[in-house]
Structures are given as structure tokens and as C-alpha cells.
Amino acid sequence: MTNGSRRGVFTSLFGNKKAQKNQNELCVRPPYHHVGYEFLDHCVTCKDTPCMNACEEKIIVLSAATHTPYLDFTKGGCTFCEACARACPSGVLSLTCNDEKDLHVKAKIDIIACMAWHQSLCNSCLDACEPRAIQFLGLWKPQIEMDVCNGCGMCVGICPSNAIIIQEEKKA
Numbered sequence: 520m521t522n523g524s525r526r527g528v529f530t531s532l533f534g535n536k537k538a539q540k541n542q543n544e545l546c547v548r549p550p551y552h553h554v555g556y557e558f559l560d561h562c563v564t565c566k567d568t569p570c571m572n573a574c575e576e577k578i579i580v581l582s583a584a585t586h587t588p589y590l591d592f593t594k595g596g597c598t599f600c601e602a603c604a605r606a607c608p609s610g611v612l613s614l615t616c617n618d619e620k621d622l623h624v625k626a627k628i629d630i631i632a633c634m635a636w637h638q639s640l641c642n643s644c645l646d647a648c649e650p651r652a653i654q655f656l657g658l659w660k661p662q663i664e665m666d667v668c669n670g671c672g673m674c675v676g677i678c679p680s681n682a683i684i685i686q687e688e689k690k691a
């Protein structure tokens with residue numbers, strides 16, 4: 520069974536529409552911007568979307584409402600390649616103001632939707648996670664180490680049952 524057909528079977532079985540809705544509502548900006556930067560004030564004059572064009576992962580999309588960039592993790596994850604920051608002509612994204620390889624959001628596994636938590640063999644997210652934030656307890660229970668997760672989103676689109684969502688980082 521392909522990833523796509525497995526996704527169809529498991530999303531219809533365990534349905535995860537709430538997670539998908541939340542995902543669409545969370546606006547994660549590209550990396551390398553000032554924390555708390557107000558995109559709506561500073562990003563609107565940029566007409567040619569160089570950050571979007573520069574992203575080889577093609578995860579930067581424009582909000583229809585505000586015409587400002589955000590990351591769509593259903594298309595892939597961020598490799599922190601710095602291309603968007605280098606392409607930004609106006610300093611909204613800039614390596615001199617922020618070179619942190621962390622999106623300050625966290626992944627979360629919905630154990631109702633996760634195939635492994637229902638004892639169906641799957642570890643797609645494990646291989647996708649370069650920082651090794653995802654660990655399995657035995658065969659069936661993937662969990663995410665919050666201190667290690669950098670919010671890259673690589674695990675989101677690869678999950679056959681849409682069981683992983685990206686959510687805001689909880690402040691200590």
C-alpha cells in the first residue's frame with residue numbers, strides 16, 4: 520500500500536479534521552526574522568516574493584488575506600538552508616538579526632490518529648526527524664522530545680494519517 524492510500528484509509532478511520540483545521544490556522548513565519556516582528560507592517564511592499572521563490576523545499580506560501588509569507592508544512596519541512604533570508608531584500612528575514620535554526624513551534628502527535636499507537640506498523644516520522652526528537656517507546660508509541668524539536672515540520676507531511684500537528688511553543 521502506498522503512503523497516499525494508507526493516508527486515505529487511516530484518515531477515514533481515525534479522521535483528524537480538527538488537527539488539520541488547527542494547522543491551517545497556525546501562521547508559522549519563515550525563520551530568520553526578529554522575534555515578535557510585525558510582518559503586516561514591514562512585508563507588504565515586497566512584490567516579487569523572493570523568499571518564496573528561493574525556498575527549494577517550496578514550503579513558503581503567501582497568505583491570501585495579507586499577502587505575507589508563512590510556512591505550509593503539508594508541503595514539506597524547513598531545512599534551515601538560509602535561502603529565504605539571503606533573498607529577502609528588505610531585512611524582514613535576515614541572518615544578521617537572527618541566525619537561529621529553530622522555528623519556535625513544536626510538533627505534537629495525535630495518538631488517536633497515529634497508526635503506530637493503534638499497533639499498525641509505521642515509523643515514517645522517525646526517519647524524517649533529523650534532530651532525533653521523535654523516539655518510540657517500544658514498537659508502538661512514538662513520542663516527541665519537546666526540548667529537541669525545532670519545529671522544522673519535516674514529520675508533518677510524511678505522516679500517512681495526518682497525525683502530527685505543529686503548534687505554538689509553550690512559554691516556560
Ligand code: SF4
Nearest residue numbers: 574597598600601603
Ligand atoms: S530556511 Fe530554506 S527551507 Fe526553510 S523556509 Fe527558508 S528557504 Fe525554505
Ligand code: SF4
Nearest residue numbers: 633634635641644678
Ligand atoms: S508517521 Fe509517526 S505519527 Fe504518523 S502514523 Fe506513523 S508513527 Fe504515527
Ligand code: SF4
Nearest residue numbers: 648668669671672674
Ligand atoms: S519532531 Fe522532528 S521532524 Fe517533527 S518538527 Fe520536531 S524536529 Fe522537526
